[in-house]
Amino acid sequence: MTFSYLIGLHCPKCKEQYNADQIRQLCVCGSPLLADYDLHALKKEVTPGHLQGRIPDLWRYHELLPVREKSHVVTLGEGMTPLLSMPRIGSEMGIPNLLMKDEGIIPTGSFKARGAAVGVSKAKELGIKELAMPTNGNAGAAWALYAARAGIKASIVMPVGAPEITRNECAISGAHLCLVNGLISDAGKIIGQAVKEYGFYDASTLKEPYRIEGKKTMGLEIAEQLGWKVPDVILYPTGGGVGLIGIFKAFRELAQIGWIEERLPRLVAVQAAGCAPIVKAWNERKRESEFWPDSATAAFGINVPKALGDFLVLEAIYESEGCAIAVEDADLLEEQGRIARYEGAFVCPEGAAAFAAARRLRENGWIREEDTVIALNTGSGIKYPETVRIDVPILQPGERINLE
């Protein structure tokens, strides 16, 4: 059987087509490239039944992934993260069918592992020896560790404000790591220079076409976990937006091969009020966003002032009849605590933003009571200790707990 049905790459802007067996970065027109599969053949030859008995990781969908040879797969067991019911907070919000896709339960503790697993595997297949990327922390950590497993050398630049633990992850992997006194856009410029100077493979968001294929598997899993049903709403914390584009691509491909009905979930781009370029563009019904000056938020992963794939994110929102919404830091941090106390889940601030957005959208009626709603938690709260205020008494041995 065919391991991958990949047939090529195309540019969603200028429609140029490319051979996928050569190293590709952006289109000549400057747009990201997207992977194409022979969905006609796939539809004839593969059914959901074929997935039965496969290991519960994202490679169970290998026919819809770009790696041609199984031996090139670089895996740490990523994927098939839990889809959990959230009955207490859901009933409090008035959304009885509220679910969380928990991407904290994955290697490196964040959903960035998906893009790294597929991106690094394909880089290995293409013969890449050295890659480089800017990061808000979690993507760099994931790519550094998967690159180490693949025997690829990684160079990573991240803002000094990125979650500290992600520095440790890069450092222990043996990657070449630098911090920058600035934002991810500053890190991006430094990487751009290094790519020119040293000839590195540029693994920046959407500058290679395969990270998005890894992120796509979130959509494939949600569909499978719901028994090949389409949920009504998916809320996605949006920085670079690759996951949202990927989920959109997943549902379109699944419909094309007939595994689900021809219907899209309404996709919601959730941003922080301190960095909301997609929300602004959506409010103005634009097809592209503008650079958001002086961006700031506690949800560091979504502090992306201008995303390369903004036009694809906006297309996914318009096509799916979704929306974009900004959340204040105070609200998302309050929601983070509520999720832990009510549901026992310690989510990252970005994930908490998705819940805060669900609450707002239910209040204003955009989400209906009968909707099946999925909030995507992009990572584990344990990577963000600074978001939890603690004040703990210290006892001496022999002292007693005083609950009075």
Place this chain on the structure above:
Amino acid sequence: MTFSYLIGLHCPKCKEQYNADQIRQLCVCGSPLLADYDLHALKKEVTPGHLQGRIPDLWRYHELLPVREKSHVVTLGEGMTPLLSMPRIGSEMGIPNLLMKDEGIIPTGSFKARGAAVGVSKAKELGIKELAMPTNGNAGAAWALYAARAGIKASIVMPVGAPEITRNECAISGAHLCLVNGLISDAGKIIGQAVKEYGFYDASTLKEPYRIEGKKTMGLEIAEQLGWKVPDVILYPTGGGVGLIGIFKAFRELAQIGWIEERLPRLVAVQAAGCAPIVKAWNERKRESEFWPDSATAAFGINVPKALGDFLVLEAIYESEGCAIAVEDADLLEEQGRIARYEGAFVCPEGAAAFAAARRLRENGWIREEDTVIALNTGSGIKYPETVRIDVPILQPGERINLE
């Protein structure tokens, strides 16, 4: 179909039997209690085929778990963690069939989630409203979060030296948390007092009989992931030792129901040289350990100077023809870095100790080249940032990476 085949509890020391539908802590003789199942009925009525199509979490083994009603299950999607090949470090060690069971890929980032999920679920089934426990950090974090999901109030005491992130996990869950200027044994005394004073359910290691049932699922999963085959060696970082006892119990139960052959993996208790009471007892061929004074190690989770279940750990080692081995902190920290650079996995120091032990046991011939060897990584390295030394250059925006 029967959800659980639980029939009762028994004392492994004095053989007293107990009804499992009432709240139980220790036996009247002071020993931990173990859960019994109707394995004859289970053998007749359930086969591995029944597991097909079940969700990939530890509840797929519900017949061998103590929760009677599905509605009492408190889950965050724990279990079916990856069993990963470790080809590069394995070949360097001379163990081509070296595998890692990666318990970092689980809610709360440590294998303690298994014991908490099953222990809290059973506590909920028994009607418990308040529980208390001492912890070296990870167990307390897991029990606090699962208790929150169950609507049970938790009181936790941990040493000031426990991993800081575990404080945040307890705090955000809404648990009552205290630190103690001392070791887990000091925390244990404070909890003992609080249990007397306030009537809490005592969730201390092995003082309730169900945490071990959760840990047992590591053994069930390993067997299933190997296609119902028994590995030759399992290396387990041993503090309280519940996981080792649980894995031993798992392989015995699986053999009794005929799902695997009648053979045990050789179980290796790995301890830190700074806290090695089980190793000392094993070296002296004793059945119980002695309190280890002034214990100290960077692998905080295995800093347990005297385990309540020591006699069960030693029995499992003797019966399985295993061994016990101590590892220096310097060696385990070096191994932690090597695992990240060679395999892309950021393991916790306790997990790294298991690999360092495998290396030593291969060198002295106790592990043979042809053995299938599983090192158990008990948690994610991201919970232990202080184990990684980092020295990262900081660039100003516009500066360049200098690789010369």
